[in-house]
Amino acid sequence: MAAWSPDCNQPEASSRRAALSVTIPAVSRPPIALLYDLHGNLAALEAVVAEAEAAGVEEYLLGGDYATFGPWPRETVEVLETMPAIARIRGNVDRWLVDEPEVPDQARQLVETARAAAGEALGTGLVERLYRLPERAELDGILVCHASPLSDIESFAPEPQDGEERMLAGASGRTILFGHSHRQFRRPGPNETELVNPGSVGAPLDGDPRAAWALFEDGEIGFRRTEYDVERAVAKMRSYGEWAQPIALRIERGYDPGT
Numbered sequence: 001m002a003a004w005s006p007d008c009n010q011p012e013a014s015s016r017r018a019a020l021s022v023t024i025p026a027v028s029r030p031p032i033a034l035l036y037d038l039h040g041n042l043a044a045l046e047a048v049v050a051e052a053e054a055a056g057v058e059e060y061l062l063g064g065d066y067a068t069f070g071p072w073p074r075e076t077v078e079v080l081e082t083m084p085a086i087a088r089i090r091g092n093v094d095r096w097l098v099d100e101p102e103v104p105d106q107a108r109q110l111v112e113t114a115r116a117a118a119g120e121a122l123g124t125g126l127v128e129r130l131y132r133l134p135e136r137a138e139l140d141g142i143l144v145c146h147a148s149p150l151s152d153i154e155s156f157a158p159e160p161q162d163g164e165e166r167m168l169a170g171a172s173g174r175t176i177l178f179g180h181s182h183r184q185f186r187r188p189g190p191n192e193t194e195l196v197n198p199g200s201v202g203a204p205l206d207g208d209p210r211a212a213w214a215l216f217e218d219g220e221i222g223f224r225r226t227e228y229d230v231e232r233a234v235a236k237m238r239s240y241g242e243w244a245q246p247i248a249l250r251i252e253r254g255y256d257p258g259t
């Protein structure tokens with residue numbers, strides 16, 4: 001028998017292993033920041049990144065809707081491109097840079113104007129990059145999507161709704177991470193899922209204008225809110241003219257003035 005072969009019956013060998021087990025630190029990694037629905041808000045992104053870095057974050061999960069409907073579409077995407085991302089998925093407004101938007105008639109004009117402004121600011125290279133991002137990702141068994149596993153525009157409400165199981169598209173027994181509604185919440189979902197929405201960095205719609213995001217640390221998702229220079233974002237948004245005023249109001253108040 002080789003000299004290195006383990007033998008549990010030897011008290012000497014087992015005490016060596018016991019000593020080793022306390023000197024090797026537990027495997028852990030830095031927390032990951034979960035950022036959804038940035039919508040061209042560079043001021044909010046900068047504040048969130050500063051807070052994330054202070055919390056020890058070295059990697060980000062980027063959940064889609066990066067440029068359109070915000071004050072700094074190109075500058076925001078340029079910063080996001082430089083950030084180390086463990087996953088980077090596409091949101092509906094990233095898809096709408098190329099595809100025809102699926103929106104009701106009363107919203108069509110604003111959406112068309114905003115997507116044209118974002119597309120022009122980004123240029124074809126960045127539009128292509130955003131359009132080609134994947135729709136879903138995985139993070140330690142968590143299913144990562146933009147609005148739901150089914151769709152990038154149909155999403156779960158803060159309170160349970162009839163028929164919402166359909167939006168799981170067969171997913172069960174796991175955490176579903178999604179954004180899109182710009183409302184930070186978590187609750188049990190159908191099929192033994194946990195539904196987690198970190199909220200929106202660039203345009204929260206739950207009445208709190210502070211940037212919303214989450215920190216994934218030691219297997220747990222913790223919600224965060226970060227104060228930033230809202231007035232700087234509002235002033236820049238107003239500078240685009242009449243069409244941008246509803247967007248400026250929504251950034252300023254943290255809810256949609258039309259609802």
Ligand SMILES: [Mn+2]
Nearest residue numbers: 065091092180
């Ligand atoms: Mn969206």
